[in-house]
Amino acid sequence: MRLPYVPDPPNFTSEEDKAVEQRVRQRRGEKGLIALDRTLLHAPPVADGWNSFLGSIRTKTSLPTSIRETAICRVAVLNKAWYEWESHSPILESAEDVTKPQVLAVLNSSPRKPLEALGDKLSAVLAYTDAMTLDVRVPDSVFEQLKSVGFSEKEIVEITATVAAYNCVSRFLVALDVGERNAQTGPKEGGKE
Known part of the structure; x- marks a missing residue:
């Protein structure tokens, strides 16, 4: 802190x-x-x-928990915001349409690599989150993937706002070392505030 x-x-x-x-x-x-x-x-x-x-x-968005929390947790991983991960990964794990292997894929997969194990929608969200977080500019192919798996315009705006908002959150948490997690090299159980 x-x-x-x-x-x-x-x-x-x-x-x-x-x-x-x-x-x-x-x-x-x-x-x-x-x-x-x-x-x-x-x-x-x-x-x-x-x-x-x-x-x-x-x-207040229309996004299912699985979509929203996949984006939030991926931002946390990419930005090494372990306080954020520790707060949101239990929510992702509790989503009824998410499996433990999918949560681990959000945590452990390499950025910008498609993951069939996540399924089409979660994989598209992960790719979009990676592009927004790491590159800011999203390639057309990544954006088109969101549309091709059936996300509506409203949902795309909500996904984009979620990724943008949680990039703000993670940067605040890491810059000020909120929760004293900056020394961590990865997630750990417990210790949530």
Whole structure:
């Protein structure tokens, strides 16, 4: 951690800042504030926008859990954001249409290599995530693969926004070493905040 976490509960005096904290807590539910929140809350207006945007990505898109979490977990792997991986891989594993070998493929497969074992849709999402994360510019062939496996225009926008958002998340986590995971060379069990 490069910045101390704000205390839980924070020592806010401004009613606006207290309202931001409450909105973050409301989205988190019983989990309460996590290390990411306690870092973002150093800048309450930023935390508020983050909470709204990421809340929409996580809960208001039409994407199935398997698609959304494949993209999020792949971004985490590519950016070595192990805090993100440790938070999202259990969600991916719990998706009813995802197998343990598919989760391991998201973790261990080489970038830009097609994976038949994932199936057409997850493989297309993985290729798109790799291109967006590693190259920013997506080749036409990778984009066409998303369309050819049946993703609608709405779903393509949602996949793109998810990959973009979680690249932002991973870069924030790694830059500030949120959760103290930067020393890790790969995922490890437990230790989630």
